[in-house]
Amino acid sequence: MTKHTHAFQAEVKQILHLVTHSLYSNKEIFLRELVSNASDACDKLRFEALDNAALYEDAPNLEVRIRFDEDAKTLTISDNGIGMSAEEAAAHLGTIAKSGTREFMAKLEGDQKKDAQLIGQFGVGFYSGFIVADRITVETRRAGLPASEGVRWSSEGTGEYDIETITKAGRGTDVILHLREGEEEFLKTWRVKSTVSKYSDHISLPILMRKETWDADNAKQVVTDEWEPINKASALWTRSKSEITPEQYEEFYKQISYDTEAPLAYTHNRVEGRSEYTQLLYIPKKAPFDLWNRDKRGGVKLYVKRVFIMDDAESLMPVYLRFVKGVIDSADLPLNVSRELLQESRDVKAIREGSTKRVLGMLESLANSEDAAEKQTYADFWKDFGQVLKEGIGEDHQNQERLAKLFRFASTQADEGVSLADYLGRMKEGQEAIYYITADSLSAAKHSPQLEIFRKKGIEVLLLVDRVDEWMLSHLYEFEGKPLQSVAKGSVDLGKLQDEEEKKKVKEAAEQFKPLLERLKTTLAERAKDVRVTTRLVDSPACIVVEEGDVSGHLARLLKQAGQ
Ligand code: ADP
Ligand code: MG
Numbered sequence: 050m051t052k053h054t055h056a057f058q059a060e061v062k063q064i065l066h067l068v069t070h071s072l073y074s075n076k077e078i079f080l081r082e083l084v085s086n087a088s089d090a091c092d093k094l095r096f097e098a099l100d101n102a103a104l105y106e107d108a109p110n111l112e113v114r115i116r117f118d119e120d121a122k123t124l125t126i127s128d129n130g131i132g133m134s135a136e137e138a139a140a141h142l143g144t145i146a147k148s149g150t151r152e153f154m155a156k157l158e159g160d161q162k163k164d165a166q167l168i169g170q171f172g173v174g175f176y177s178g179f180i181v182a183d184r185i186t187v188e189t190r191r192a193g194l195p196a197s198e199g200v201r202w203s204s205e206g207t208g209e210y211d212i213e214t215i216t217k218a219g220r221g222t223d224v225i226l227h228l229r230e231g232e233e234e235f236l237k238t239w240r241v242k243s244t245v246s247k248y249s250d251h252i253s254l255p256i257l258m259r260k261e262t263w264d265a266d267n268a269k270q271v272v273t274d275e276w277e278p279i280n281k282a283s284a285l286w287t288r289s290k291s292e293i294t295p296e297q298y299e300e301f302y303k304q305i306s307y308d309t310e311a312p313l314a315y316t317h318n319r320v321e322g323r324s325e326y327t328q329l330l331y332i333p334k335k336a337p338f339d340l341w342n343r344d345k346r347g348g349v350k351l352y353v354k355r356v357f358i359m360d361d362a363e364s365l366m367p368v369y370l371r372f373v374k375g376v377i378d379s380a381d382l383p384l385n386v387s388r389e390l391l392q393e394s395r396d397v398k399a400i401r402e403g404s405t406k407r408v409l410g411m412l413e414s415l416a417n418s419e420d421a422a423e424k425q426t427y428a429d430f431w432k433d434f435g436q437v438l439k440e441g442i443g444e445d446h447q448n449q450e451r452l453a454k455l456f457r458f459a460s461t462q463a464d465e466g467v468s469l470a471d472y473l474g475r476m477k478e479g480q481e482a483i484y485y486i487t488a489d490s491l492s493a494a495k496h497s498p499q500l501e502i503f504r505k506k507g508i509e510v511l512l513l514v515d516r517v518d519e520w521m522l523s524h525l526y527e528f529e530g531k532p533l534q535s536v537a538k539g540s541v542d543l544g545k546l547q548d549e550e551e552k553k554k555v556k557e558a559a560e561q562f563k564p565l566l567e568r569l570k571t572t573l574a575e576r577a578k579d580v581r582v583t584t585r586l587v588d589s590p591a592c593i594v595v596e597e598g599d600v601s602g603h604l605a606r607l608l609k610q611a612g613q
Contacts, residue, residue: 052213057204058144061176065206069179072385076232079177080241081248082384083126083224085356086175087113088252090130090222094192097131104192106220113256114276115245117236122228124182124235129221132191135212138202142175142187143210174384175224179206181235182226188215189222238272242279248357251284284355286329286376290317302331305350306374310334313430314415315375316407324399330375330408336433337372348374349404351391353382364391365401369441370408372434377404402447409451412438416455416468428466431457439517443524453528459491459512461500467511469528475509482534483527485511487518498592499536510536537594558582 057065072078091111098104114127133141178185183205190199199217204210226235234240238261245256257276264271285293285301302312312331319327330349348371351362355378365377381396391397415427431438441452453469460467462475472483484503488494494512503510513522526533559566559582569580583592 052211054209054211055139055143056209060145061143062208064145065176065179068176069206072177072180076180077244078248078385079180079226080126080235080244081356082174082177084113084115084245084249084252084256085354085384086224087126087128087130087222088249088254088355090128090132091254093131094129094221097192101193104220106192108219111254113252113254115241115256115258115279117241119236122233122236124226124228124241125223126226127221127223129219130192132194132221133187133189133200134191134194134198135200135214137191138187138189138200139212142202142204176206178224178226181228181232182206183229184227186225186227187222188217188225190217190220192220194220238270245279246281250280250357251282251287251352251355252280253282253284253287253355255282256280286317286327286378287355293317298329301329302374305376306331306333306348308333308335308374312374313426314411316411318407320403324396324403325380326396326400326403327378328375328400328404328407330373330377330404330411332408332411332430332434333372333374334429334433336437348372350376351382352376352378353384353386354378354380356384358382358384358386359388362388362391364388364394364397365404366408367401367405367441367445369437369439369444370405372437373404373408405445405448409448409455412455413451428457431466436515436517439515439521442521449525453525458485459494459514461495461504461510461512464491467509472509472511473529473531476531477506477508480508482532483511484508484534484536485513485522486536487513487522490514497537499594503536555582 091113094104095111108129111129115125116127117124185204185206187202188199189202190196196218197214197216199215201213201215202210203212228235238258242258249256255278258279259272260275260277261270261272263269283301285297298315298317299311302308302315306312311334313334315329315331317327317329349362349365350360351358351365362377363371366373377400379396379400382391382394386394412427412430415423415430418424418427435457438452438455442449445452456469457465458467458469459465460472469483476483486494486497486499488497491512491514494514500510522533522535562582566580566582570577573580583594
């Protein structure tokens with residue numbers, strides 16, 4: 050076949066224009082895209098070879114090679130994957146077949162800023178090579194076709210491309226980038242190496258480059274003939290659970306978290322269905338120093354088909370789980386998705402919900418374990434992370450109940466570890482509410498006169514002394530049908546817990562002390578809304594309470610401290 054010239058489909062022209070003009074500030078992504086295509090091509094070969102092992106020819110080791118030629122100013126990315134026939138090259142590199150792309154292109158307005166945002170919604174792929182190249186030559190041969198049926202595709206990335214037949218001994222594809230003036234940085238080993246390790250470290254094939262050595266005579270680095278892998282190719286999360294040892298899970302955790310200790314727990318799953326992704330999530334043992342910074346980005350890395358997309362993708366985890374570390378690898382998202390787009394993506398929403406459930410599940414299985422060591426693990430977790438988890442009650446309405454079950458408190462019965470379920474189990478006959486008091490410290494809470502009547506009657510009261518508790522209480526009103534009620538607010542109606550005798554006494558006392566109450570009310574008019582007789586005290590003569598629905602005394606103090 051002689052050389053044939055073809056015109057690009059109109060949409061391709063549009064995309065080419067956009068990609069080269071609006072993605073320049075992030076030009077190195079072309080390597081990510083081309084390496085990802087090479088890796089996809091190897092995956093496809095592996096898949097087809099399941100039925101036809103002959104496709105491997107004499108090269109069963111799938112790999113990607115990157116080389117450059119300083120004189121010719123070319124950078125070449127080669128793979129020995131599936132390759133393309135002439136028809137395939139024309140179809141895949143000359144038109145856009147992906148569903149939705151036409152509609153997408155129709156939305157482009159020619160406004161560069163808006164369009165650049167839109168373009169993040171789908172993959173830019175092969176055409177991103179034109180960001181740094183003024184000509185791309187693709188030499189390819191489909192696995193299974195004879196060497197004489199190789200194809201050379203070539204284009205300057207403007208209106209058209211050429212296709213001709215060549216002889217190509219090895220199967221697979223070479224993508225040769227003729228670098229534009231000024232892009233010589235991609236003719237340096239370190240530049241290519243660092244870009245590949247940034248985005249493609251976990252591609253599961255070896256990515257090879259020629260080794261460099263120091264030439265002492267001429268005092269410079271020289272490229273040798275020897276190939277060496279430049280990626281780790283580990284992608285632990287893509288292997289099946291049964292093939293991974295606990296030590297490997299631990300090692301990977303340390304690698305991604307920079308933690309020196311082993312993690313507290315981890316979960317590893319492949320999720321299929323509406324959204325397809327793999328998650329490997331870890332809970333650290335100790336809280337990081339910046340746990341309290343709510344602006345801190347999450348510790349979850351986002352990958353798309355083993356290609357690194359971004360660190361700390363905060364939309365993948367709710368803020369109250371910001372201590373979780375790990376990797377999420379999506380099969381659906383485009384490679385060049387931006388943070389802004391992540392926030393709107395329905396796939397991401399599904400991932401966040403699924404991952405949140407997994408993390409809560411991990412915590413539940415520790416918290417509810419019969420095993421003493423696991424129970425202790427949960428207690429330790431709670432000490433470090435409990436306050437952050439409490440933020441979730443207002444943030445994540447969907448999981449409110451699951452969260453409330455995970456909470457642990459101090460009470461008049463135990464200094465720590467009291468769950469709401471424990472509390473319900475110990476409620477007195479006829480008790481209608483879960484009672485609590487808030488205070489600055491455990492000892493202040495314990496010595497509060499407002500607890501006297503509860504002590505006397507043997508009713509348990511939760512002692513809430515964390516800063517976040519007031520906020521938690523503004524979202525958590527009840528647990529399993531029992532309201533949470535402050536012992537320091539309103540009149541505290543003990544309802545059925547108070548016998549008729551006591552109620553009568555209060556009435557009598559109110560009559561008897563009427564003159565005193567009146568005098569106190571007048572004297573304290575500026576400072577107290579009301580003065581009344583109470584049954585909540587046993588030994589103390591008086592205590593201060595706030596009106597039901599008002600800011601509690603404790604919160605008032607906190608707000609004052611915060612200067613409000
Ligand atoms: P995507 O990878 O999202 O499909 P690209 O623009 O990156 O989009 O690539 C377009 C198509 O070109 C691929 O789907 C594939 O069919 C073909 N292609 C690109 N690079 C290669 C390669 N190295 N080997 C075989 N086919 C390739
Ligand atoms: Mg691609």
